[in-house]
Amino acid sequence: xxxxxxxxxxxxxxxxxxxxxxxxxxxxxxxxxxxxxxxxxxxxxxxxxxxxxxxxxxxxxxxxxxxxxxxxxxxxxxxxxxxxxxxxxxxxxxxxxxxxxxxxxxxxxxxxxxxxxxxxxxxxxxxxxxxxxxxxxxxxxxxxxxxxxxxxxxxxxxxxxxxxxxxxxxxxxxxxxxxxxxxxxxxxxxxxxxxxxxxxxxxxxxxxxxxxxxxxxxxxxxxxxxxxxxxxxxxxxxxxxxxxxxxxxxxxxxxxxxxxxxxxxxxxxxxxxxxxxxxxxxxxxxxxxxxxxxxxxxxxxxxxxxxxxxxxxxxxxxxxxxxxxxxxxxxxxxxxxxxxxxx
Amino acid sequence: xxxxxxxxxxxxxxxxxxxxxxxxxxxxxxxxxxxxxxxxxxxxxxxxxxxxxxxxxxxxxxxxxxxxxxxxxxxxxxxxxxxxxxxxxxxxxxxxxxxxxxxxxxxxxxxxxxxxxxxxxxxxxxxxxxxxxxxxxxxxxxxxxxxxxxxxxxxxxxxxxxxxxxxxxxxxxxxxxxxxxxxxxxxxxxxxxxxxxxxxxxxxxxxxxxxxxxxxxxxxxxxxxxxxxxxxxxxxxxxxxxxxxxxxxxxxxxxxxxxxxxxxxxxxxxxxxxxxxxxxxxxxxxxxxxxxxxxxxxxxxxxxxxxxxxxxxxxxxxxxxxxxxxxxxxxxxxxxxxx
Numbered sequence: 001x002x003x004x005x006x007x008x009x010x011x012x013x014x015x016x017x018x019x020x021x022x023x024x025x026x027x028x029x030x031x032x033x034x035x036x037x038x039x040x041x042x043x044x045x046x047x048x049x050x051x052x053x054x055x056x057x058x059x060x061x062x063x064x065x066x067x068x069x070x071x072x073x074x075x076x077x078x079x080x081x082x083x084x085x086x087x088x089x090x091x092x093x094x095x096x097x098x099x100x101x102x103x104x105x106x107x108x109x110x111x112x113x114x115x116x117x118x119x120x121x122x123x124x125x126x127x128x129x130x131x132x133x134x135x136x137x138x139x140x141x142x143x144x145x146x147x148x149x150x151x152x153x154x155x156x157x158x159x160x161x162x163x164x165x166x167x168x169x170x171x172x173x174x175x176x177x178x179x180x181x182x183x184x185x186x187x188x189x190x191x192x193x194x195x196x197x198x199x200x201x202x203x204x205x206x207x208x209x210x211x212x213x214x215x216x217x218x219x220x221x222x223x224x225x226x227x228x229x230x231x232x233x234x235x236x237x238x239x240x241x242x243x244x245x246x247x248x249x250x251x252x253x254x255x256x257x258x259x260x261x262x263x264x265x266x267x268x269x270x271x272x273x274x275x276x277x278x279x280x281x282x283x284x285x286x287x288x289x290x291x292x293x294x295x296x297x298x299x300x301x302x303x304x305x306x307x308x309x310x311x312x313x314x315x316x317x318x319x320x321x322x323x324x325x326x327x328x329x330x331x332x333x334x335x336x337x338x339x340x341x342x343x
Numbered sequence: 344x345x346x347x348x349x350x351x352x353x354x355x356x357x358x359x360x361x362x363x364x365x366x367x368x369x370x371x372x373x374x375x376x377x378x379x380x381x382x383x384x385x386x387x388x389x390x391x392x393x394x395x396x397x398x399x400x401x402x403x404x405x406x407x408x409x410x411x412x413x414x415x416x417x418x419x420x421x422x423x424x425x426x427x428x429x430x431x432x433x434x435x436x437x438x439x440x441x442x443x444x445x446x447x448x449x450x451x452x453x454x455x456x457x458x459x460x461x462x463x464x465x466x467x468x469x470x471x472x473x474x475x476x477x478x479x480x481x482x483x484x485x486x487x488x489x490x491x492x493x494x495x496x497x498x499x500x501x502x503x504x505x506x507x508x509x510x511x512x513x514x515x516x517x518x519x520x521x522x523x524x525x526x527x528x529x530x531x532x533x534x535x536x537x538x539x540x541x542x543x544x545x546x547x548x549x550x551x552x553x554x555x556x557x558x559x560x561x562x563x564x565x566x567x568x569x570x571x572x573x574x575x576x577x578x579x580x581x582x583x584x585x586x587x588x589x590x591x592x593x594x595x596x597x598x599x600x601x602x603x604x605x606x607x608x609x610x611x612x613x614x615x616x617x618x619x620x621x622x623x624x625x626x627x628x629x630x631x632x633x634x635x636x637x638x639x640x641x642x643x644x645x646x647x648x649x650x651x652x653x654x655x656x657x658x659x660x661x662x663x664x665x666x667x668x669x670x671x672x673x674x675x676x677x678x679x680x681x682x
Contacts, residue, residue: 145671145675146674146675148675156674156675159670159671159674160671160674160675162670163666163667163668163670163671163674164667164671166607166608166663166666166667166670167663167664167666167667167668169607169663170607170659170660170662170663170664170667171660171663171664173528173531173532173533173659173660174532174656174657174660176528176532177528177529177532177657181521181524181525182521184524184525184528185518185521185524188514188517188518188524189518192514192518267507267510267511267514268507268511271507313519315515315518315519316518318514319511319514319515319518321511322507322510322511322512322514322515323511323512323515325507325511326504326507326508326510326511327508330485330501330504330505330508
């Protein structure tokens with residue numbers, strides 16, 4: 001018996017590794033593509049030379065290092081953060097609908113950011129700080145309200161989150177009717193999620209946060225498998241249920257919040273990355289790293305499409321992830337239903 | 344036993360009469376209260392002998408009466424469709440919006456404004472209605488693929504997914520078209536105001552059919568709420584019953600959304616409040632939901648009128664802000680069915 005279990009486990013681990021490597025390659029290709037393609041084409045050797053600081057033709061350094069590199073890095077980082085953050089929530093609650101954009105954490109970040117934009121005309125770094133604070137406060141509020149009788153029911157957590165998210169959405173649409181249309185349009189683009197006009201100042205905080213949070217998430221992610229078995233079983237396995245869950249939730253909220261602060265709540269990335277990664281990896285175990293890589297690939301590809309699909313119009317990346325992601329979700333649902341797996 | 348049953352029926356009937364009286368009272372309140380409070384005599388005068396020359400009469404006939412009518416109709420629709428959708432999906436957290444109806448209506452309204460250059464709110468109604476219907480049909484079709492037909496969870500998932508689809512296409516239009524967004528943001532917020540005077544009259548036929556279907560299907564809903572197996576052993580054709588219920592929801596909720604924009608939480612909260620009073624029997628639950636929802640909606644609307652010094656807070660925001668604490672409290676209190 002143990003032999004079979006061990007063999008299955010080995011096979012799953014190997015598959016997860018292969019998938020992660022393949023996804024990493026996809027991200028790398030998309031990254032190179034978004035650096036090289038545009039109204040000014042840069043050849044691959046020139047990109048490498050520019051990145052390594054070797055002499056390059058005129059303008060190439062400016063285009064690659066100042067214009068395209070921060071945007072591409074931001075795409076990768078937000079994708080990773082949304083993907084991993086979303087997968088943490090979904091695995092913890094064992095419900096694919098429980099991604100941070102469904103349960104109000106992202107709404108907390110967005111709502112406080114819109115508040116800052118509309119009421120105080122905030123921009124840049126201030127929005128980052130405010131959005132981060134908003135997400136943390138909302139996350140804490142949901143956690144406290146979902147706490148009852150010495151424990152936090154995961155299902156209750158989702159429901160409380162949905163309720164708070166809906167109230168915040170109401171406040172947001174109110175704010176948007178009470179302001180000048182230009183401000184409202186700005187806020188709408190921010191709410192959709194956009195990588196336009198980002199520079200190194202936007203990348204730095206997210207990069208720092210990612211450096212701490214992503215390894216933390218991957219380490220804590222080892223607890224997920226145990227926690228998924230249910231609270232009693234997890235306790236039996238010697239896992240500190242509440243502490244583990246709190247740590248995971250905090251990491252997830254922080255990941256999603258910093259990414260939202262940097263690029264807006266890019267629609268559906270945290271929602272779809274986890275399920276896509278789970279399909280690729282198969283096996284029952286939570287796959288945080290693949291989810292993050294799927295997120296990065298999705299954001300890079302969507303931003304590329306948004307910038308180049310229709311000449312003259314640059315769509316915010318969130319529009320593209322939504323337009324692509326949502327039908328994918330429907331297709332997933334329809335095929336799962338047809339094969340009888342949909343319950 | 345029969346004695347208590349009779350007494351209970353009598354009590355519930357009395358409750359209905361009290362509820363109807365309360366609704367009339369709230370409707371009157373909605374006519375009296377506003378930026379310019381009007382005395383009862385003037386209101387009655389304006390209703391019975393409207394004189395277009397008098398400004399106070401115009402306030403009543405052109406502004407407050409239409410919005411009160413819309414409030415009553417939309418309230419009835421939201422309350423009924425909420426109760427039905429909760430029975431059909433057997434999920435206490437289901438609300439009409441979960442079938443993608445609001446998002447579908449929103450997308451079609453955006454297309455109407457952006458592509459067909461709609462300016463009047465009367466025009467929105469038809470686009471909103473078409474969008475709601477299309478959304479519901481698609482959700483139902485996707486939800487019925489595969490084993491077991493349209494099970495509650497599949498319907499909820501398909502509704503969520505379709506909402507996402509419509510929302511992203513809506514946003515794609517809005518971020519590139521400021522003029523459309525300028526109109527749409529006022530529709531999106533959910534409000535009883537600024538609808539033209541004859542909206543309620545236009546919506547009435549759809550509403551009437553929806554209400555009739557709903558009230559005729561109370562026994563079917565009672566059976567469905569017990570679960571598919573029990574329902575079919577009670578002689579109900581489960582698939583057909585769900586389809587009829589879905590038609591009622593589309594008619595009711597589509598009309599409400601078209602008239603007033605997406606209003607959240609009313610369809611969710613009211614059935615629960617009604618259930619506390621009536622218990623699970625849909626023959627009582629539906630009439631109660633039908634009375635409580637317009638009362639709540641009109642009260643929220645009146646509250647929104649007086650809460651700020653300048654201007655008004657739209658009813659959709661009032662219901663969202665009042666509704667959320669209620670929703671959270673409910674999620675904390677009850678043992679809820681897993682979705």
